[in-house]
Amino acid sequence: MNTREQHLVELVGTDGTAIGETTVDEAHRAPGRLHRAFSVLLVDPDGRLLLQQRAAVKTRFALRWANACCGHPGPGEAVTDAAGRRLVEELGVATVPLREVGVYLYQADDPDSGRVEFEYDHVLVGSFAGTPEAVDPAEVAAVDWVAPDELVARMARSPEFYAPWLAGVVDAWRSSER
Template identity: 30%
Template sequence: MSAPATWDGSGTQEDLMYRDECIIVDDKDNIIGHDSKYAAHRFIPEQPGGMLHRAFSVFLFDDRNKLLLQQRASSKITFPSLWTNTCCSHPLYGQTPSEVDVPEDVASGAVPGAKRAAVRKLLHELGIPPEQVPLQKFKYLTRLHYKAADAFAENQSMTGGPWGEHEMDYILFIKPDAPVTIEPNPDEIDDVKWVNREELREMMGPSSGLRWSPWFRIICERFLDAWWSDLERTIESDAHEDFETIHEVM
């Protein structure tokens, strides 16, 4: 079943797990099909690593170069209560306009599908109006292929759990021209926080007791400090672009 063209994020989390369709890819990021979020995220004996599917991770910065973090809602089916980057989700199959990027989109770095999905989810999760985060302000940097079982979910009430992520993650930076309006959706987010680099290091230290999403930890360890310390060049130039490499962390 395709995701409806006028999808607005309505419905329960369980509704969306069955209704939303992820874009299924191989390890070279070639599209090989589509299936529900429910099917794609099941880590079960018949499918121990889930289905590899496209995702995106948005890093949104303000005029002081502070990064917006979110804490995922405790009611989330997957990875509840974890702190992570501004917004993390999936381009969907069947959307109008399309969120499916073809090879030419990826090779050029345009990735309009991933950017449209990011705008949609920034509105759904954080209440940020689309006009405050126009497509042309997003900077696509590279792709990350990782797999992580969900060791934190206590809600295994849906038939088919436990859960995990197996993603081809498109990393997107954005620094809007003006402050954004934030109205977090309580079904998606428990808390938000703007941080600088030092504040993030403190929050991620073992003494904080905070838990972090596996994809965010990988991005922090591999890339984030270099990109963030050079933020203007990262966003305004091709200095840190890498459209060809798929960074594997398995």
């Protein structure tokens, strides 16, 4: 089993209050246990969003396109600290200041793996220009920059190619920009 699946996550109530902890593996077994997560959007100077195609070995929603980076803080860990660490681990992107723009609560079953996402998802945004130079192939199959309106149109046309949380993450960011 992937050792990341044995990391601890923080279980939360629907208001985000910590109520316990369990492993990543256990949190994602049906019917799913609500836990803290984060999703990072990186925006370039032209307003485009960096997407990653999740690696084929991912235990949930493999090969689906998602936001730049996502993951789980450990129990009691600051969300921005965990997100900064995962940006480096997945994309080789360091020292990007992140700001929280909202929280997105969602639940989604992965039909391919039988696993479940049930997350209290902190949406974080940072500015980044260029192309990630140190993409970890165990995490990321590909990256691409996409204009937000084009991404929304693509998700509407072919939702099966995108992680189920991506639309809600983009909506949380767009709402914060109004």
